[in-house]
Amino acid sequence: MISRLLLAATLAMLATSTAADAQRRRGSYGGGYAPGMENNVKYDGRFTFARLRYEGNWRWNQEGPGWSHDYPVAETNFLQILKEITVMKPFMEGSVILNMNDPELFKFPLAYLSHPGGWNPSESDIEGLRAYLLKGGFLIFDDWPGDEYYHGIEMMKRVLPKSEAVQLDLSHPIFDSFFKIVDQQVTVGMPCFSGSTRTTIPRSGCWPSSTSTTTSARTGSTRTSGSIRSSRTRHTASA
Numbered sequence: 369m370i371s372r373l374l375l376a377a378t379l380a381m382l383a384t385s386t387a388a389d390a391q392r393r394r395g396s397y398g399g400g401y402a403p404g405m406e407n408n409v410k411y412d413g414r415f416t417f418a419r420l421r422y423e424g425n426w427r428w429n430q431e432g433p434g435w436s437h438d439y440p441v442a443e444t445n446f447l448q449i450l451k452e453i454t455v456m457k458p459f460m461e462g463s464v465i466l467n468m469n470d471p472e473l474f475k476f477p478l479a480y481l482s483h484p485g486g487w488n489p490s491e492s493d494i495e496g497l498r499a500y501l502l503k504g505g506f507l508i509f510d511d512w513p514g515d516e517y518y519h520g521i522e523m524m525k526r527v528l529p530k531s532e533a534v535q536l537d538l539s540h541p542i543f544d545s546f547f548k549i550v551d552q553q554v555t556v557g558m559p560c561f562s563g564s565t566r567t568t569i570p571r572s573g574c575w576p577s578s579t580s581t582t583t584s585a586r587t588g589s590t591r592t593s594g595s596i597r598s599s600r601t602r603h604t605a606s607a
Contacts, residue, residue: 402432403439409462411475415450417443417463418476420507422487434483437511439465442480454546469496478506485516487523498527524564531564 402421409416419442421435431437443463450458466473469492473479479500481487489497501507512520521533536542542563543549 403436403465405465407462408464408466409459411464411472412459414459415447415456415478416459416476417447418473418479419443419463419465420468420473420479420481421465422468422481422489422493424486424488434486434511435481436465437482442482442510446480467496468493468500473500473505474503477504478508480508480510482510483516484509484512484520484523487520489523489526494527501528528564533562533564536563 419435419439425433428434429437431439440463444460447458447460447463450456451460464472464476466476466479468489473496497507509520524531538549538552540563
């Protein structure tokens, strides 16, 4: 009798735990979940992928909110490419998810933000990201089609008021800084190379599709970042 009661109690606890976990993953949207920070790896000095999060449920689907899309596949693929084509030895066993105002962000030279169309940063987020970029941090924006592009640019104007998006062609040194890029063609979509500087330059004339781009800034100098932007391409470069 006692063993039956213990078994029943154990099953009840498992059922409650499973239901709670499912509810956490589904939220109120019937599918998907927002990954938490409990799986953040401990920084050990190696290059580690850092994903930025924001509040809200923009573009929620089976992968959760927009900021978590492709998690953790994007992290794994990006690090594998770095490992294969560079001399870097990145941390391959995990990654981190951080808020923009987290002091831990300064340990990671590159940060990644998906679907900035739902990004409405607080003043604390703006101050944290601005400090990160001005100290040389590098930020990749990914998957921001249509109006998301304009919203992302608007939010970045709050972060770096003197920064402007500019269009880059193959004559720019960025395309000969590591690999020599001789062709702008991509497999899908029309590519657009864009970057940002801390000086006032006319905006890029690129029409936004589903995009990836990069932003960086450094105090005391002008630093330009560039990327290939198309519906399925996420290659970045920096100078």
